[in-house]
Amino acid sequence: MDPSRLATGALRAPGRRRANVPEATVARLPLYLRALHVLAEDGHQTVSSEALAEAAGVGSAKLRKDLSHLGSYGTRGVGYDVTNLVEQISAELGLEHRCSIVLVGVGNLGRALAGYGGFASRGLAIDALLDADQGRVGEVIAGLTVQHVEHLPQVVSTGSIGVIATPALAAQEVCDLLVAAGVTSILNFAPIVLTVPDGVDLRKVDLSVELQILSFHEHRKAALTAAGASA
Amino acid sequence: MDPSRLATGALRAPGRRRANVPEATVARLPLYLRALHVLAEDGHQTVSSEALAEAAGVGSAKLRKDLSHLGSYGTRGVGYDVTNLVEQISAELGLEHRCSIVLVGVGNLGRALAGYGGFASRGLAIDALLDADQGRVGEVIAGLTVQHVEHLPQVVSTGSIGVIATPALAAQEVCDLLVAAGVTSILNFAPIVLTVPDGVDLRKVDLSVELQILSFHEHRKAALTAAGASA
DNA sequence: AACTGTGAAACCTTTCACAGCT
DNA sequence: AGCTGTGAAAGGTTTCACAGTT
Numbered sequence: 001m002d003p004s005r006l007a008t009g010a011l012r013a014p015g016r017r018r019a020n021v022p023e024a025t026v027a028r029l030p031l032y033l034r035a036l037h038v039l040a041e042d043g044h045q046t047v048s049s050e051a052l053a054e055a056a057g058v059g060s061a062k063l064r065k066d067l068s069h070l071g072s073y074g075t076r077g078v079g080y081d082v083t084n085l086v087e088q089i090s091a092e093l094g095l096e097h098r099c100s101i102v103l104v105g106v107g108n109l110g111r112a113l114a115g116y117g118g119f120a121s122r123g124l125a126i127d128a129l130l131d132a133d134q135g136r137v138g139e140v141i142a143g144l145t146v147q148h149v150e151h152l153p154q155v156v157s158t159g160s161i162g163v164i165a166t167p168a169l170a171a172q173e174v175c176d177l178l179v180a181a182g183v184t185s186i187l188n189f190a191p192i193v194l195t196v197p198d199g200v201d202l203r204k205v206d207l208s209v210e211l212q213i214l215s216f217h218e219h220r221k222a223a224l225t226a227a228g229a230s231a
Numbered sequence: 232m233d234p235s236r237l238a239t240g241a242l243r244a245p246g247r248r249r250a251n252v253p254e255a256t257v258a259r260l261p262l263y264l265r266a267l268h269v270l271a272e273d274g275h276q277t278v279s280s281e282a283l284a285e286a287a288g289v290g291s292a293k294l295r296k297d298l299s300h301l302g303s304y305g306t307r308g309v310g311y312d313v314t315n316l317v318e319q320i321s322a323e324l325g326l327e328h329r330c331s332i333v334l335v336g337v338g339n340l341g342r343a344l345a346g347y348g349g350f351a352s353r354g355l356a357i358d359a360l361l362d363a364d365q366g367r368v369g370e371v372i373a374g375l376t377v378q379h380v381e382h383l384p385q386v387v388s389t390g391s392i393g394v395i396a397t398p399a400l401a402a403q404e405v406c407d408l409l410v411a412a413g414v415t416s417i418l419n420f421a422p423i424v425l426t427v428p429d430g431v432d433l434r435k436v437d438l439s440v441e442l443q444i445l446s447f448h449e450h451r452k453a454a455l456t457a458a459g460a461s462a
Numbered sequence: 463a464a465c466t467g468t469g470a471a472a473c474c475t476t477t478c479a480c481a482g483c484t
Numbered sequence: 485a486g487c488t489g490t491g492a493a494a495g496g497t498t499t500c501a502c503a504g505t506t
Contacts, residue, residue, distance in 0.1 A: 055424070205438070211394075
């Protein structure tokens, strides 16, 4: 959110050799990682920027530029070593030491997230489920027992990621609780603008926003074809 | 994806007065709309760019620039008329004529999406549920009966938006079916890269990608504090 | 010959600062 | 006086094209 802080001096650590990785690049690293896993399972040992870009759904120049921000891990004339690149990207994303994920709000969406297998595969899995509703406390979902939201401080450890899947009205309160418990990275599914202190990273996923964006494009296309028909 | 196409000649329609709205602006219009609805319910008749920006979680300069792309709907010295602005943005997003939404894949996530109230409130609601699993066909979720995916052509109408909530392996096939049925706007929740023909808009929501991005920031913060401690 | 890594150009987005309207 | 609308500057991202390496 405040990119200027990304560039502040603090990271002149002893043996660091790389500059800051641009935000747009970070957002694509998970895509490359996923594509690489598929390639590895297919038995590929190396991959060209062209092929990996294709698998990840981006242009090859973009891919090379992105990877160049992590360092020079390719071999000219050959391509990238799949296993090595998986390791480099995983390291960059901090996926070595599985950080814990706590999910607050076990409604429809929370349940779906808890049961979603996509996380587990790659170093990320939900470790705790919490809810404010006593009626849900004790229920077992995807192998985890739902705890009352008051136990938040006990289930949070350093480096935990918080996921908010509560109704909009409860979201800010839950967010404050997460921050108070020391969480500095939050993913919000509630359709509301949350406020967090400096130093806390907040991302949001808003389903109806996505649909409205598509609605815009659909609307525009309809207008275009109507205009085309009248021309 | 290909911004150049957005700027092609085709839209020189007779009475058009506005230029193209930038993609980044489109992505924020739904946020403004939501904030405006809240303000309207609170009884506000007008709102300043400062106040609306605050409510939407953006800067006021950005908000004004965004709204200026839609036209001049504010009054200097006063602000924006809430009701009017809601109408203008709704029109821009094409939320007048409720376009139908068909959701394919009624697993955990699909169920959650079907039951999610967030859509219904604002011109967008799911109209049909489909699944490839005969065991799920006939089930009633959120007032809708699940139909077999073969009925897709019958439930799709012009301007429909397709939502894919199937497992990754089925997603491309379902996507192809949607495209064949005439859908030109698709929202994909499956963790896989989909290929669509030109002219079809594709957006994706990937939960594990979001978590991995947060993991990166968490990791970076940890590295920073470690470096800070050693300094 | 094949392919990476990267300056430079083109493009898009955000921020600033203020002219101009009410 | 207060606030919008907008050129211009600053910053970030993507694309191009090719030098350099294996």
